[in-house]
Amino acid sequence: MSFPTGPIWLIGCGNMAGAMLRRWLDAGLDPRQVTVITRSGRGAPEGVRSLTALPVDETPTTLMLGFKPQQLDDIAPTLAHLRPALLLSILAGVEEQALASRIAAQAIVRMMPNLPVAIGQGVTALYTRSTDPAVRAAAEALATPLGIAPWIEDETRFDAVTALAGCGPAFVFRFIDALAQAGVGLGLSPELAQRLALATVDGAGAMAMIADAPPAVLADRVASPGGSTREGLNILDAGDALSKLMAETLAASERRNREMAAAARR
Incomplete structure (x- = not known):
């Protein structure tokens, strides 16, 4: 093209x-x-x-x-x-x-x-x-x-797309940083923790792109019953904590887009 x-x-x-x-x-x-x-x-x-x-x-x-x-x-x-x-x-x-x-x-x-x-x-x-x-x-x-x-x-969905894909990289960057900081909290050096967090997110994202199942299913496939991954997922899943946090995050971004749209109409 x-x-x-x-x-x-x-x-x-x-x-x-x-x-x-x-x-x-x-x-x-x-x-x-x-x-x-x-x-x-x-x-x-x-x-x-x-x-x-x-x-x-x-x-x-x-x-x-x-x-x-x-x-x-x-x-x-x-x-x-x-x-x-x-x-x-x-x-x-x-x-x-x-x-x-x-x-x-x-x-x-x-x-x-x-x-x-x-x-x-x-x-x-x-x-x-x-x-x-x-x-x-x-x-x-x-x-x-x-x-x-x-x-x-549907243009009315453009603000939602902006919140997810347009703003999304910043949210992923923040998650990478939080993952690395958690590793530092367990005793890893900042350099090693960041390197591991970056590579983990990069690899997981690439795998999810070509997988035959959605990310939610992939997470459960990784987590063996009674294993360490399942213990960590139990924290993220408790009360739908992660899902609710991301819903609030995207809603805030979408709301700001709508505010800017209203200002531009004046």
């Missing part, structure tokens, strides 16, 4: 947008096709044009919004004169209608990537109201090099 043709502009190039762009370049996107516009003029990869203001008498074919959602009302007025064929947004909580009311693009695609897109093992959820196959193909061409790219057909 080839990348979309024509100029691609990135408005903002922070951690996520920068990770996406670097992955696209590694996958063969021509850097001469890309312009990055940031207030600082920094952050663009080598070979990519980097500006602090919009180019005069130019227009992008693809325009990507890669700044913080809270900056939308400050930045959108500077883009209102543009008429890109495709507007891509990675702004969490900002709905398609809110984008359409500010920028008159021919088509809009919401993208919700997570941080592992930097190594091509991420999740980039996609949503659009457009039924044009060319629009969907262009979005898929940019999302596929980043990892899996599922389409979400």
